[in-house]
Amino acid sequence: MKHRAEFIEKIKKRLLKRRQEMLQELSDLSSEKVSDDQVRDSGDEALSLYMERLKTSLEQTEIDELNLIDDALNRISKGEYGICIDCGEPISNVRLETFPYAARCIVCQEAIEEQK
Ligand SMILES: [Zn+2]
Structure with a gap:
């Protein structure tokens, strides 16, 4: 089972890296929200609303994936992966x-x- 342990270790590294990237993307997304006010000021409400929705669904997707990553990492640490x-x-x-x-x-x- 040595190969298997090495394999899981490799997956774990990938998951941790992905997790890091996702957290970064999520914080980028939430910092972008601030600039929405500028869009609103320009009177382009529809675009602003559209962007808002797009971001919310993007964030949801990212959060869902983060949960999956956390689940997988959890199973790895419990030896159930x-x-x-x-x-x-x-x-x-x-x-x-x-x-x-x-x-x-x-x-x-x-x-x-x-x-x-
Ligand atoms: Zn099965």
């Missing part, structure tokens, strides 16, 4: 490589998506 939360089988490296936040193996994930 890479193990399907439903069936307890190991999730393949390929899948984790593509979806580092995956909490389920492909079989269980597909089963859940079919239920929707």
Whole structure:
């Protein structure tokens, strides 16, 4: 299982880096909000409203992803990462490589998506 531990360590570094980037993006987004007042002053209410909405949905997406990263990091620290939360089988490296936040193996994930 040595390879697996190294693999997870690599994923962890990627997640931490991504987390850092996201926090940076989020703080950039919130600092941009201040300049919205300038747009409003110019009388372009519609544009301002549009930008506001765009940012809010962007922020939501970023916050959602941050939560996923935190979840994954949590599972790594508990030693549960890479193990399907439903069936307890190991999730393949390929899948984790593509979806580092995956909490389920492909079989269980597909089963859940079919239920929707
Ligand atoms: Zn599973």
